[in-house]
Amino acid sequence: MIAREDIDYKEFSLPAGVVSRRDLARLVIEAEHIDDEMTTADVRARKTNRAVETPAFTGQFTDFLTDNKLDFSESKVRTDIIKELRMLKTKAPVVHTTFAVPADIESLQTLAAWFRESVHPQVLLEIGLQPALVAGVYVRTPNHVHDMSLRSALVGKREVLIKDLEALRHGK
């Protein structure tokens, strides 16, 4: 397990299920909720001299703790983790991606995994839908736009088409 002083949001690895900032916010809320329950249970256990009952975690939260080797049983550690998660929610780089068709969760997870492996380990995706793109993806990073849609490809190749038509006309 990672020591308390080593807990840093910059070192956090996001589970595959956390794709967007909303997913991360849900993770933070769950962490806060579990922390509340565990604190209450701890106080109650002290009064009644009973063992502390650990609440059930969601799979996503369990993955997060496991991937980052975090122990959520200690109160101070929990507080640090929640604080770092809040920082992560604010600081994590967001990439806006727009698709021509509604994206399924598996594709989004694949895409998020690629971004986290190739671009930044904590990239969060914001998903949009624009049918006019026909196919491909429209990506907007903080300072740049990468239009990788089929519409953009057709517009880019328009000169080639005009050149071919011109050649065909003169050939006739």
Added chain:
Amino acid sequence: MGLFHKQTDTDDESLEEAKLKQEQFFDDYFREELRNHGRWYFDKVIKENGNLFKKDLEAVIAQVNTDLKDHVTKQLDGAVATLNASLKEQVTAQLNEQFSTYSKTMQEAQDQALKNMTEGSDELRQQYHELSHLLKDNIAEQNSMMHHAFEDHKSQLQAMDEAQIAALKWLNQSAEKLQDQYQEINTMLEKQVTEQHDRLIQAFESNMASTVEHYILEALGDQFDMKAQMPGIIKQLEDNKQAMVDDIKL
């Protein structure tokens, strides 16, 4: 009955007895039998006599018929011959009389017809002469009118010929002008068609790209789902990976 009258009465007793026996013998039944026998015999005799009489009568009738026929034939032949002779004489006389009447009537009719024909012929001849004179007058008059009309038409035709020549001359001039105008319009149209063609080609070329693009967009609009696109998207992301890394590091 006569048979019984011939029997002699010997004595009264025997007569009475005989009468009694006779009455016993000749009872009603026997009498009826005798009557019937007599009736039958009478019928037989009558029938035989009737047949004989009938045969004789038929022979007599046949003979009478034959004789009567011969006699009537002879009488009729004589009467017919007499009648024929008298009838022939009478008919001949009447026919001769009628023939003479008819001949006379025919002769009169012939004479009348000949007279009428002679009179009609004279009238016809006179009418023919009158008509001939009238026709000659009419022909002379028509000839004069035709001559005048011909002269008039001749002058009109001459005027028409002159007008036709003038019209032809004008038409030729118009045709030459039209030909010149046609050439000019043709040249202008060819020029305009060429310009229009070039404009259309340019418009076609400039719009073709967007048309093809629109067609492809419409045709492929719903053909790709996300999973099918993922390999291509990942490949394009790989191509732009460095730019994105640099942008996020900033």
